[in-house]
Amino acid sequence: MARKTGSHAEITGPAIRAAALRLFARSGYAAVSMREIASEVGVRAGALYLYTPDKQTLLFELMKDHLEGLIAEWRSMDVLGAPPERLEKFVKYHIGYHFDRGDDVFLAYMELRNLSEENFATVEALRRAYEDELEAVLAAGQSDNTFEISDVRVTTRAMIAMLTGVHVWYRDGGRLSRDSVLRIYWDLARRMVNA
Amino acid sequence: MARKTGSHAEITGPAIRAAALRLFARSGYAAVSMREIASEVGVRAGALYLYTPDKQTLLFELMKDHLEGLIAEWRSMDVLGAPPERLEKFVKYHIGYHFDRGDDVFLAYMELRNLSEENFATVEALRRAYEDELEAVLAAGQSDNTFEISDVRVTTRAMIAMLTGVHVWYRDGGRLSRDSVLRIYWDLARRMVNA
DNA sequence: GTCTATAGATGGATAGAC
DNA sequence: GTCTATCCATCTATAGAC
CATH class of the missing domain: 1.10.10.60 (Homeodomain-like)
Structure with missing residues (x-):
């Protein structure tokens, strides 16, 4: 050190x-x-x-860079497959990101309150853009009837909250392997949309 | 003032x-x-x-009193009905609590990091006790085959995270009424356990 | 590029007057 | 029960030496 x-x-x-x-x-x-x-x-x-230049900028850039990377990486791998496949990919991508970069995800989730007004607006737009990626998948599945969803917007938010919650309890070396966790959450997400 | x-x-x-x-x-x-x-x-x-006596105690007592109230009130209303009814009741109780006492719930969720070691242990035990109330309902449903759950512990955590996420976006007077939100989340929770 | 030193502000908490 | 005044620690950020 x-x-x-x-x-x-x-x-x-x-x-x-x-x-x-x-x-x-x-x-x-x-x-x-x-x-x-x-x-x-x-x-x-x-x-x-x-x-x-200051502490605030340090926080802001950590959050901004994380979210931009999260979105860009997802967009680079999301293809125009059937909605169920795309949903499975999203669920596993999101949780996989938590496994490897838990601090980034946690920070972007917990420190919104400590951003300046201007920085908050930027970060919030990025968070919304990421949410929209999942919402687009759910909407596509609703359109072609592979999913059955009563409210796409609420289901999107509920699913993101559920998936993000994995950081609260998951630790490597615990009762469940990463693969088991991915499988369980994908199963829960699938059921949420009746796929 | x-x-x-x-x-x-x-x-x-x-x-x-x-x-x-x-x-x-x-x-x-x-x-x-x-x-x-x-x-x-x-x-x-x-x-x-x-x-x-100090700022730390002020935080601790807010969190402790909230969680004790949350658990006590739930225990006073949870009856030995069938698991699906008990689950519906839990879902609506939990979200209803967010509607009326959002700050309490938010605090108990966000400020764990700022508790002293000893206070953290107390609060964490209360949080765990509340989680166990939901877990008991899910386990009962799994035993009598009214639910179909691959991992009761993970499903409990996933469901709590999903339900708690309502505080992130719900505001009175928005697009959806409280009742609509309750219905949508109950539907999602029901699907998660294949009830 | 990093250090030492410090300005200037603000924090938690206490003592003693009223 | 509350206020004023204050101690002392700590904080962010900057200036200038090396």
């Missing part, structure tokens, strides 16, 4: 973001100090300001 | 708790100052310490 004085632009920047992500996710944005982040990286607090 | 100096023990105590609840839910525990709470109540910060 500790590091001697010198030039390390290539590693310090990402290290700061990684430390901030981990600490924000664990303790909450407001409860984490810049000194704490710096200490985790092995620099002094002042050095952080070479990489971010 | 502002109030003259004098004795107001009967109203100041509850007013402090109400203000703290609202502010903690809106901005997060760590982001709210004791001065802010006091200002909302119409007293100075020092006066708060006549009613709570």
